Amino acid sequence: MGASAGPATHPPTRGLLTRGLLTRGLLTRGLLTRGLLGAGLATLLLAAGAAALRPAPAEAAAAPPVLLSDDFQDGAADGWRTSGGLWSVAADETSVLRQTTMSGRAVACAGDPAWADYAVTARVKPLTMSEPQSSAGVLARVQPDGSHYYLATRADGTVELGRVTGGRATALASAAYPAYPAVWRSLTLVVKGDSLVGVVNGSPLLTATDTRLRRGRAGLATASGTASFDDILVQSYAASTPDTQPPLTPGRPSVVTVTPTTVTISWRPTVDNVGVAEYVVYQGEQFYQQYPVRTVAGTGPVTLTLNPSAATIHFAVAARDAAGNLSQPSARVTIPQPPSYPKSGDDTVAPGPPGNPVLSGPNTLTWTPASDNVGVLEYHVILVVNLDEVRLLAKVREPSAVVSVSGGNPMVRVLAYDAAWNSSSSALVPYGPGPSPTPAPGAR
DSSP, X not given: OOOEESSOOOOOOSSOOOSSTTTXXXXXXXXXXXXXXXXXXXXXXXXXXXXXXXXXXXXXXXXXXXXXXXXXXXXXXXXXXXXXXXXXXXXXXXXXXXXXXXXXXXXXXXXXXXXXXXXXXXEEEEEEEOSTTOEXXXXXXXXXXXXXXXXXXXXXXXXXXXXXXXXXXXXEEEEXXXXXXXXXXXXXXXXXXXXXXXXXXXXXXXXXXXXXXXXXXXXXXXXXXXXXXXXXXXXXXXXXSSOOOOOOOOOOOEEEEEOSSEEEEEOOOOOOSSOEEEEEEEEESSTTOOEEEEEESSSOOEEEEOOTTBSEEEEEEEEEETTOOBOOOOOOEEEEOOOSSOOOSOOOOOOOOOOOOEEXXXXXXXXXXXXXXXXXXXXXXXXXXXXXXXXXXEEESSSEEXXXXXXSSOEEEEEEEETTOOEEEOOOEESSOOOOOOOOTTOO
């Protein structure tokens, strides 16, 4: 259909990452790439635990009011004004709005020039990019003279949040992001007062503050390239009474420092239609677990104590406004249990992998020592039980540990650490004696 204003139902977004914990890479980032689970176990968990990992919806919170939506399914682009390029509705699995010329900058805009505080979202598929700075993205506060804010995915492997005034682009923030051609991605640009937030595939990656542009239409754009656009949605971030709209989900926290017993994190500020009052910090030690540990007024840094029995620890934040509306938790940042000594040195070479742990006596695991260019200082013994629970059994200096194991289908692995906290891992193996030796040929 053509661009429609006022109350509307947003069509289901096709091919986008959901905001569930699985698509935030919880298993792959938190367990698999940390060497705590094997690929087979991670696959089982992905299949068996999907429903449990999706966060529950906020029951009392209301979605932002819809100002405009368009999915082009009627084959028309009514209500869209274009400048530069060649814009038309085309087929790409479904009907999309496509810009097909390579030269210069092409813009399509729609909506009310009086719009001030809102979020514009679109699915964007870059098609052909002729230069490293070629881009495709979404626009906010588009002025009659062409000035606007933009969030764009660029051919040089970045996403950029910026402003165009007087025909010149000024980057306000940027981040690395793969520039896969012919792949759909979701871009959301939120403008609220002087605050700008860029969201890519559901993750707030960029923030900036700017006072130059106050209101204007929403839009789409390409620069030195071609692209398809679909599922356009503009939602209001204007203040309302009563306030039932939650803040925008914050971005993933960043780890500032880690000590043997603590972690310090911080995060970018987010926005709300009225104003963010505080942030709730969450912590968890299992992939299915997340609990609030701190409420703070700002964006950190915040120092938290680590659970000494956790194999990995993850952190997330949510934003709450004065009316009590709480955003969805952010994507998680995950760290492994650190060694028991301070990190030192500039060595970047990881130890060789230790041998697989075997049960050599009552509750005693042993393994072949790891080798290192400087020296191995500590081993961590990791237990996986019931396919979905991971615990730290021991921190030891020698290649053996007395452990206490409970739970079904126990499996174990060993991590080796040097002074600079470089690490390597054994394979994940069943908890039990080592394999019986193979008889020599001809032996009875």
